[in-house]
Amino acid sequence: MRAIVLETAAGTPVWRERHDLAVPEPDATEIVVEVRAAALNRADLDELAGTYASAPRRTGRPHLVGSDLAGVVTAVGSAVSGTRPGDRVMAMVDGAFADVVALDHRIALPVPERIDWAAAAALPSALMTEYDALIDQGQLAAGQRVLVTAATSGVGLVAIDIARWAGAAQVLATTTSARKELLLTTRGAQAVNTRTDDLAETVLAATRGAGVDLVIDHVGGALLDGCIAATRLGGTVVQVGRTGGHTSTIDVDRLAYRRVRLIGTTFRTRGDTERARIAEDIRTRLLPAVADERIRPHVHRVLPLDQASRALTELAEAASTGKLVLDFG
Template sequence: MKAMIIDRSDATPAIRQGDIEPPSRTRGQVLIRVQAASVNRADLAVLAGTHAAPGAAGAPAVVGLDAAGTVVEADEDSGFSVGDRVMTMVGGGLAEYVAIDARFPVPLPDSWTFEEGAGAIVALMTEHNALRTAGQLRDGDAVLINAANSGVGQMAIQIARHLGAGRIIAGVRTHREDALLTTLGADTVINTGAGGFAEQVLDASDGQGVDIIIDHVGGPYLADHIKAAALQARLIGVGRLGGAEGTLDMETLAFKRVEIIGVTFRTRSLEEKVRIVEAMREDLDNALAAGKLKPRIDRVLPWTEVRSAQNLVAGNDHLGKVILQVGT
């Protein structure tokens, strides 16, 4: 089968289309014919070599961390039938076929395209886990989401609103996205690029600070996050777009009794990931079916343009998810 493979034969890594052995489905797995996959920032880290490529040691490193497509093989007791439309987090999604544990795929809502499924699944799992499991979101909690214009940020706003958050504050570096983020459910949009944004968060929360901070930026925002935190707030470290190191005021951390919780899929076992899928579906399946949650697609490209798509993401030259159609 054809797949997009990372080629490290030269000094600069490249991506090429190549032929590899198709996956052999085993008991407990489903085989999916992939129709679409999205570009995630972690793909850039894999290409750069700072994150390990998914897949077996010694096998070609196939690009991609998600996929949406059609089930072509499944066990009778898997819960899936041939022809079912699904979306799933899966290493090596930019291939014609993927095989994955049958507990992992999520049915695609009837009204969704494959492109929307590919654009949503990683954000759904990541942000639900950050808000509900790690952040212990309760009705009325004030939430700050930075890099809110990103694909995961946009989904975090929608999930927080659906789960009963009180005030939702969206942090962005420009204000071209204000109307979109307000439509998605944000109450206030602040400019984190101006520096000292903690005061803006405190103003927007009547001086109380926020109960949950979903951090997609990392170290440079740490000091402001601690200042903007309410008593017993939960700071969830999801991404490190701006760097991994920051300044921590230990006195304020202790005074406010703030919890700092890091999350990643890279060190989670299959069973842990399955539990994340189950928890997400328990909370969000009905909302997905009703169309209350949906990704914004910036553009759709053929999978042969994967490097151009990754460059768009690297340059922040998009608003929403960049999707690749597999086989085109």
């Protein structure tokens, strides 16, 4: 079967397409999925940079890359219930870029009938990451104000939708591109251009000096201090991504004065049991909103698998909005 694997050439991590890998067989608690589409994520760039920390991988299996897949179940393990061959599923996994993938059945999400393969592949990491950040970590309550940074990314757009689904009274969302502001407003958010406007000043003005209750920060770097300054007294900042850099300098006096809860979160070091718990919450709570498109992905471009390197380059250039998806058809 075909797969994109991470190998080392002259001491440097590289992606390689291979066609000689065996089709996996399911363990007792696994399902096997024939992949129809898979989406790229920033984590793919981190893997190539050698900065991606993940849970231990299964020994004896090659290092497949990719996190988001959608496809059809072709086989199930002896201890699997509730999933059967022929089911349409999507999942956040380690090693999505392959024709066939074996995964823990508990982390598979059913694909609603009206969602196509590209849209389904663009959803799992966004749903898992943003539900965890907004609801589990951020404890978002109806009527609160939310700020989402790097909001025109695939996960950022879904974060806006989930915040509105949860009853947020106001959602502010950042971009560095004037042409992307319209995308944010059409999703029901107030756009904040951090290239031209001061983040904290703009957010405080929009909230009559109070600040937001919750920040979901996908940027890190120098922007983190501005996120803290934009948060109300006793509010929360959930630090999710580091597209702006892995180190930050913050005013700890302001952090203390505003009594801000600063929470770091990631899925890279979580095992399947914890992922399964979040997946179950999404199945029971979020999927109805996905099915009727209150929560929806934004697919920027669909490319064939043999153009994976081109897709990776586009991702690194950060010119796209939403998700880049590989077609396995």
